[in-house]
Amino acid sequence: MPLYPVVKELVHRSNPSDVLPVGWRPLAEDRYLISVAWPQGHPFYARVNGDHAANLIGETIRQCGLLLAHAAYDVPLGHHFVMWDMAYTREPARPATALGTHRVEVEVACSDLRLRGRRLGAMNCDMTLRADGRTVARGGGRFDIVSPAVYRRLRGAQIAAATQPVQPDPVPPAAVGRTRVMDVLLAPAPEPAPSADAPFGRWLLRADFGHPTLFDHRNDHFPGMLLVEAAFQAANATVAPALHHHTSAKVAFLGYVEYGHPCWIETRLRPTGTPQLTAIEVTGRQNGRPVFSALLEGTSAQG
Incomplete structure (x- = not known):
């Protein structure tokens, strides 16, 4: 057929x-x-x-x-x-x-x-x-x-207010497994206050709004697949200078990630029970609440 x-x-x-x-x-x-x-x-x-x-x-x-x-x-x-x-x-x-x-x-x-x-x-x-x-x-x-x-009923106010703000400067591309500055979705962020569950790594979500693939049409929020790519980059930054080659991914989208409000990207290492396996939990937080999460399991190797 x-x-x-x-x-x-x-x-x-x-x-x-x-x-x-x-x-x-x-x-x-x-x-x-x-x-x-x-x-x-x-x-x-x-x-x-x-x-x-x-x-x-x-x-x-x-x-x-x-x-x-x-x-x-x-x-x-x-x-x-x-x-x-x-x-x-x-x-x-x-x-x-x-x-x-x-x-x-x-x-x-x-x-x-x-x-x-x-x-x-x-x-x-x-x-x-x-x-x-x-x-x-x-x-x-x-x-x-x-x-x-x-x-329109769900997102009316956000659609009207969806301006794309000036973005912070990115981390170096090599730190997240990329070669082009325009592909980098993480910016440096201040370290959080110490706590029992302090993240291993912490960054700000950022983007090049002229990116031809990530922003090929108008959006009133950060696209979901951009958040997935940000999670991959955060995993790479967590094990840098190695790269994280994940063999499984579980991603949950918990809310819209809005323009104009900082979104913090945090990583934590989670136990796997297998010495060769690395599990990295990535969480995006905006306005004090989680907006997406990812669990990436795989291996780390030099790039």
Whole structure:
């Protein structure tokens, strides 16, 4: 059966080079196959030591969920998606040549479909990612869908006040596993007061609002996938000068991260019971409350 084509609007991207799915087809009721092309030489989705970019898996999960909501379940373009959580496990790092092709097949099972009136209002997506016949990751996420009118009621004051403020200077790119200043999402922050649960590391969230991938369309808050990338960078900064190659990620989005208010990014090391395994808990706090969290388990190695 041929694949249905994918246009950039279905995955909420403006730049065609940032679109990962290239085709999709149904397999059975609420089950789908999506063909994804992981980019080569992309300035943001860059490999580290031959490992496929950590943020590609999360972005693949996000785009595949958006694609199916629109193409398979008839959610109109212009509706807003609120992701509550995302989790996945992936293979340890391996040389780039081991992947062979950059084409990834994603098998998706959709469940817990909830309607608001006649429209899809929420669903879970569980995904298996395969390349060259080998499973490279398993994971998924849960999201709600709201109409433009409902979103305006939820976010009206914030939409009107969503100006992008001047950002603090970033930490050096190498400290977070990056090479370009524009990709760095952390700024230095003062050390917190000593306490029994003091964080291992602490930074301020910052961003380049002209970034062509992270801000390819207007937002009234920091995008969720930017927060995921900030968590990866905080994990790298925690083990610097080594890099943290995570093999599992569990992310929870607890609220909107607003412009104009400082968001503190904190990391804590958590026990794993395995000497070779490092677990780093990342928490984002804004206005005195947690707004997102991530638990990244993996290994640390020199970059």
